[in-house]
Amino acid sequence: MTHIPGDHRRRRPPGWLAADRGSGTVWALGLVVVLTLLSGAVLDGGNAMAARVQALDIAQQAARAGANQFDLAVLRTQGVLRLDPAAARNAATAFLADAGIPGTATATVDQVTVVVTRSQPTLILQAIGVDAISMTATATAVPQTGP
Numbered sequence: 501m502t503h504i505p506g507d508h509r510r511r512r513p514p515g516w517l518a519a520d521r522g523s524g525t526v527w528a529l530g531l532v533v534v535l536t537l538l539s540g541a542v543l544d545g546g547n548a549m550a551a552r553v554q555a556l557d558i559a560q561q562a563a564r565a566g567a568n569q570f571d572l573a574v575l576r577t578q579g580v581l582r583l584d585p586a587a588a589r590n591a592a593t594a595f596l597a598d599a600g601i602p603g604t605a606t607a608t609v610d611q612v613t614v615v616v617t618r619s620q621p622t623l624i625l626q627a628i629g630v631d632a633i634s635m636t637a638t639a640t641a642v643p644q645t646g647p
Contacts, residue, residue, distance in 0.1 A: 544624055545633075558596070562596050562616075565591045567643050569588040570584065571609070582610065583608070585607040592612055611640050
């Protein structure tokens with residue numbers, strides 16, 4: 501085909517362009533999938549981190565509630581500050597129950613330890629089968645007096 505000035509008929513693209521059979525579309529779709537999964541990791545990961553911070557906050561509050569349960573008989577007779585383990589465990593467990601958060605509390609005469617478990621549902625990562633992200637938070641408190 502010879503080029504005639506003023507001839508605006510559609511010409512066939514060069515050979516390398518004519519050979520494109522939609523590979524750009526496949527590449528673009530792959531990129532969309534990867535970016536969606538990355539955004540899901542960021543969004544769902546951020547939500548999981550926020551839930552873990554909240555779980556740690558609840559665990560710390562429950563441990564402090566338990567650490568307020570002194571053994572008053574020992575404090576009055578011996579002047580030693582120590583916990584009543586049963587009362588401390590019960591106070592921490594009651595705090596968790598009031599907050600509606602599952603967890604466990606253990607206590608000794610020296611400290612109260614609270615472990616809170618949470619499961620944060622995912623939003624985007626459900627597409628790949630990750631329905632929730634589980635986490636635990638542990639806090640320990642000791643009895644103290646003074647300001």
